[in-house]
Amino acid sequence: MSEILLDVKNLKTRFNTDDGTFRAVDDVSFNVKRGQTIGIVGESGCGKSVTSLSIMRLIQKPGTIEGGQVLFKGQDLLKLSDEKMRQIRGNEIAMIFQEPMTSLNPVYTIGDQIEEAILLHQKELSKAQARERAIKMLRIVGIPAPEKRFHEYPHQLSGGMRQRVMIALAISCNPELLIADEPTTALDVTIQAQILDLMRNLQKEFNAGMILITHDLGVVAEMCQEVAVMYAGRIVEYGTVEDIFYRPKHHYTRGLLDSIPHFETGHKLDQLKTIPGMVPSLYNLPVGCRFQDRCPAVQNDCRQTYPPLENMRGIHKAACFHPISDEVK
Amino acid sequence: MSTPLLKVENVTKSFPIHGGLFSREVASVKAVQGISFEIKKGETLGLVGESGCGKSTLGRCLIRLHDVTSGNIFYNGKDITHIKGEELREMRRKMQIIFQDPFASLNPRMTIGSILEEPLIIHNLFESAKDRQDRISQLIDLVGLRREHLNRYPHEFSGGQRQRVGIARALAVNPELIVCDEPVSALDVSIQAQVINLLMELQQKLGLTYIFIAHDLKVVEHVSNRVAVMYLGKIVEMAEAEELYRNPKHPYTKALLSAIPVPDPRGKEERIILTGDVPSPINPPSGCHFNPRCPIAIDDCKTIVPPLEEKAKDHVAACIRV
Ligand SMILES: Nc1ncnc2c1ncn2[C@@H]1O[C@H](COP(=O)(O)OP(=O)(O)OP(=O)(O)O)[C@@H](O)[C@H]1O
Ligand SMILES: Nc1ncnc2c1ncn2[C@@H]1O[C@H](COP(=O)(O)OP(=O)(O)OP(=O)(O)O)[C@@H](O)[C@H]1O
Ligand SMILES: [Mg+2]
Numbered sequence: 183m184s185e186i187l188l189d190v191k192n193l194k195t196r197f198n199t200d201d202g203t204f205r206a207v208d209d210v211s212f213n214v215k216r217g218q219t220i221g222i223v224g225e226s227g228c229g230k231s232v233t234s235l236s237i238m239r240l241i242q243k244p245g246t247i248e249g250g251q252v253l254f255k256g257q258d259l260l261k262l263s264d265e266k267m268r269q270i271r272g273n274e275i276a277m278i279f280q281e282p283m284t285s286l287n288p289v290y291t292i293g294d295q296i297e298e299a300i301l302l303h304q305k306e307l308s309k310a311q312a313r314e315r316a317i318k319m320l321r322i323v324g325i326p327a328p329e330k331r332f333h334e335y336p337h338q339l340s341g342g343m344r345q346r347v348m349i350a351l352a353i354s355c356n357p358e359l360l361i362a363d364e365p366t367t368a369l370d371v372t373i374q375a376q377i378l379d380l381m382r383n384l385q386k387e388f389n390a391g392m393i394l395i396t397h398d399l400g401v402v403a404e405m406c407q408e409v410a411v412m413y414a415g416r417i418v419e420y421g422t423v424e425d426i427f428y429r430p431k432h433h434y435t436r437g438l439l440d441s442i443p444h445f446e447t448g449h450k451l452d453q454l455k456t457i458p459g460m461v462p463s464l465y466n467l468p469v470g471c472r473f474q475d476r477c478p479a480v481q482n483d484c485r486q487t488y489p490p491l492e493n494m495r496g497i498h499k500a501a502c503f504h505p506i507s508d509e510v511k
Numbered sequence: 512m513s514t515p516l517l518k519v520e521n522v523t524k525s526f527p528i529h530g531g532l533f534s535r536e537v538a539s540v541k542a543v544q545g546i547s548f549e550i551k552k553g554e555t556l557g558l559v560g561e562s563g564c565g566k567s568t569l570g571r572c573l574i575r576l577h578d579v580t581s582g583n584i585f586y587n588g589k590d591i592t593h594i595k596g597e598e599l600r601e602m603r604r605k606m607q608i609i610f611q612d613p614f615a616s617l618n619p620r621m622t623i624g625s626i627l628e629e630p631l632i633i634h635n636l637f638e639s640a641k642d643r644q645d646r647i648s649q650l651i652d653l654v655g656l657r658r659e660h661l662n663r664y665p666h667e668f669s670g671g672q673r674q675r676v677g678i679a680r681a682l683a684v685n686p687e688l689i690v691c692d693e694p695v696s697a698l699d700v701s702i703q704a705q706v707i708n709l710l711m712e713l714q715q716k717l718g719l720t721y722i723f724i725a726h727d728l729k730v731v732e733h734v735s736n737r738v739a740v741m742y743l744g745k746i747v748e749m750a751e752a753e754e755l756y757r758n759p760k761h762p763y764t765k766a767l768l769s770a771i772p773v774p775d776p777r778g779k780e781e782r783i784i785l786t787g788d789v790p791s792p793i794n795p796p797s798g799c800h801f802n803p804r805c806p807i808a809i810d811d812c813k814t815i816v817p818p819l820e821e822k823a824k825d826h827v828a829a830c831i832r833v
């Protein structure tokens with residue numbers, strides 16, 4: 183078995199707002215091995231980005247990391263000095279952010295930004311070498327005419343180009359752990375295929391670990407070995423991709439899989455299947471299972487205690503008192 | 512035949528690139544190059560294509576957020592290409608956009624409540640503050656957010672929640688036409704399904720017309736009556752949705768359809784991998800723009816600009832090889 187690169191244990195992140203406090207991430211544990219890709223999926227707002235920002239220690243007020251450990255190569259990132267953390271960030275651990283415009287600086291050209299990142303982490307390079315490498319990175323992520331684009335500002339690029347610039351920025355330092363938050367949502371499928379290929383190759387070459395957050399279950403099926411399904415701040419199911427796609431145990435996971443529009447079955451008047459109801463307010467969580475009001479299999483016990491993550495088979499775990507029985511597929 | 516709701520004639524849009532000592536214009540990005548099509552009221556036109564091929568730019572030109580470089584846009588038969596002032600403001604109420612990048616399009620200093628109230632005030636839609644609040648509550652419910660969200664600021668939301676604010680804002684003023692620029696790509700599949708059902712329901716109820724830009728080809732197939740495929744500033748293929756997906760003609764469309772990731776760990780199908788560098792709209796290839804990456808290109812493709820011509824009934828494609 184390969185070495186555990188990142189071990190997240192009982193991570194809890196809370197936000198204090200005017201309306202009260204809530205835990206966006208509530209007791210989340212998982213690990214990432216070298217050479218492995220873990221997918222995180224789940225309802226919008228369930229805490230995927232906050233989980234990754236917590237790992238990077240980028241949570242800002244009114245948020246705080248309340249508890250847990252983030253062990254990276256054995257050392258707890260939550261205990262490091264700010265200075266030490268800054269050195270790890272963008273160097274050993276890199277992140278591709280969900281919304282490019284929030285992480286690209288609008289007043290600098292994209293070339294300058296990549297060049298600066300490279301110089302910051304590879305101090306031995308000359309400015310000219312850094313520039314050369316920056317242009318090479320832009321070419322690798324499929325930006326046409328990179329020498330010209332080098333001098334452009336983020337607002338002059340299309341959505342997908344901005345996303346690729348961020349990917350170039352993140353991988354320019356050959357990180358050991360890459361956290362990719364919706365890295366390909368703004369890309370057309372052919373470029374997406376190219377970028378995913380690129381990420382896979384880099385990962386192989388450097389034996390890196392990867393956390394991939396995405397809504398596209400097709401991308402999960404293709405890229406990940408293991409998947410965590412989150413709901414309202416918690417992991418409700420965890421398993422290999424096959425576990426999740428072929429033998430889901432949690433009713434939320436089932437609902438998610440059923441909501442995918444199926445190719446060639448799509449018909450104009452057909453309604454897409456959805457999960458009825460709404461996620462509970464994080465300020466005001468129900469006692470017991472957080473999915474209870476939307477669950478087709480809800481029983482009394484679901485309203486009394488929160489179901490613990492129970493081992494199923496192999497690494498497969500689910501937090502459900504009345505899990506779905508195995509389906510044949 | 513009735514007048515189309517929107518008619519686009521030979522629209523082009525270029526962005527100048529400045530450089531050199533005096534910031535002279537040294538080149539230009541030819542983002543949209545001579546696009547024509549029509550949309551009927553109540554119809555959905557899907558728009559797909561390579562990242563950077565000009566979809567958002569085209570969408571913005573149509574609703575006059577960009578001035579076109581040349582060409583004309585007609586709304587209900589009226590030329591709106593150059594309207595200004597009060598006329599433009601009224602037009603803006605009828606045509607809304609759901610932006611691709613929700614974060615960049617929401618004012619970070621305004622609460623969600625005031626973001627939704629603003630268009631109602633600008634367009635004078637309700638007399639009293641109470642009526643406006645009712646409308647806002649209604650909108651919030653419609654897109655599946657909570658009342659408690661109204662006092663919060665954009666940065667306090669997740670990506671998908673912000674996208675729903677953008678959708679609520681577009682719907683606020685009862686528009687007739689909405690350019691949906693990647694409206695669901697930030698949403699998980701269950702909410703995505705809810706939002707798509709909602710958009711389609713509103714379309715049936717209110718007769719809305721959509722231009723639906725998305726990279727998710729399954730979603731586009733589901734919502735669209737017709738689909739146009741763009742490549743480097745031009746439409747290369749357009750047909751009824753079903754026809755286009757069953758019977759793609761253009762080699763780029765074929766590559767696109769083959770690259771869709773399937774939600775099944777065992778289901779990896781053969782892909783057409785495009786080789787060659789992605790061409791640049793600053794300096795597009797001669798002849799057919801797709802020729803350097805096309806698996807079936809011949810020498811003629813480097814010189815002949817393929818016209819968009821009918822290859823089957825109501826099915827046009829720009830390729831001399833099919
Ligand atoms: N800065 C903040 N202040 C207050 N609340 C926040 C802040 N950032 C996130 N939240 C809340 O924390 C919860 C989790 O957000 P997060 O961004 O992790 O969701 P997500 O799973 O990434 O969703 P999406 O798929 O939509 O990106 C959400 O309910 C969100 O509203
Ligand atoms: N304001 C601008 N100034 C300069 N160039 C621009 C501007 N807006 C867009 N462009 C350029 O126009 C071209 C088309 O961009 P557009 O945003 O329309 O692409 P898109 O098809 O929407 O791509 P994506 O799928 O990545 O969002 C790109 O080359 C882009 O760099
Ligand atoms: Mg997120």
Ligand SMILES: [Mg+2]
Nearest residue numbers: 340341567611
């Ligand atoms: Mg765009």
